[in-house]
Amino acid sequence: GAGVSQTPSNKVTEKGKYVELRCDPISGHTALYWYRQSLGQGPEFLIYFQGTGAADDSGLPNDRFFAVRPEGSVSTLKIQRTERGDSAVYLCASGKGETQYFGPGTRLLVL
Amino acid sequence: EDQVTQSPEALRLQEGESSSLNCSYTVSGLRGLFWYRQDPGKGPEFLFTLYSAGEEKEKERLKATLTKKESFLHITAPKPEDSATYLCAVHFRGDYKLSFGAGTTVTVRA
Known part of the structure; x- marks a missing residue:
């Protein structure tokens, strides 16, 4: 079956711009997670959704970051006023139970 | 503070x-x-999930084991296609997120 998909696969933007990153989870998975991975590091947790609500957003670095999942399926991670330090791979994962299955990621480069 | 460390x-x-x-x-x-x-x-x-000390899981040339304070991923007779970064992550009690180590990058030469 289809895995987690993320779009776009790559995004180049300029400092100060707004970006949206999309995640389509595996069908039927109620849990959805966003992580951020910098070069040479493991993924770092950003936010967790159970259904439509954000059950844990403790990993969001500041209020420029926001995520939604309005119908309990697709999720969008939104970053306002991007900074060069936001450059990273943004990974989405979905799960049903303990295991999380990751998408291919969106590579964000802020110039 | 809860931490996950991978080596090498x-x-x-x-x-x-x-x-x-x-x-x-x-x-x-x-x-x-x-x-x-x-x-x-x-x-x-x-690849694998381990829940309790003493548990082992296998998949092809990979075998994962767990003790009370660490886990090992054994690679038996590796092939070049086993080259990758292997990440370990922990799910702490009372939490939903995974806490990852930095990974071990394995390169297998033919």
Whole structure:
């Protein structure tokens, strides 16, 4: 079956711009997670959704970051006023139970 | 503070040369330990989940084991296609997120 998909696969933007990153989870998975991975590091947790609500957003670095999942399926991670330090791979994962299955990621480069 | 540490950072092996990767964790309560494989430019691919000390899981040339404070990923007679970064992640009790180590990058030469 289809895995987690993320779009776009790559995004180049300029400092100060707004970006949206999309995640389509595996069908039927109620849990959805966003992580951020910098070069040479493991993924770092950003936010967790159970259904439509954000059950844990403790990993969001500041209020420029926001995520939604309005119908309990697709999720969008939104970053306002991007900074060069936001450059990273943004990974989405979905799960049903303990295991999380990751998408291919969106590579964000802020110039 | 709960932490996950992987060693070594990098491992270069000759094809057929078996070795082990280590994942140690300091945690107040473990809910599960996960191993993932990540190829360059791809997302992590799930390999194993371990829940209790003494548990072992196997998949092809990979075998994961768990003790109270660490996990090992054994690679038996590796092939070049086993080259990847192997990530360890811990699911702490009372939490939903995975806490990852930095990974071990394995290169297997033919």
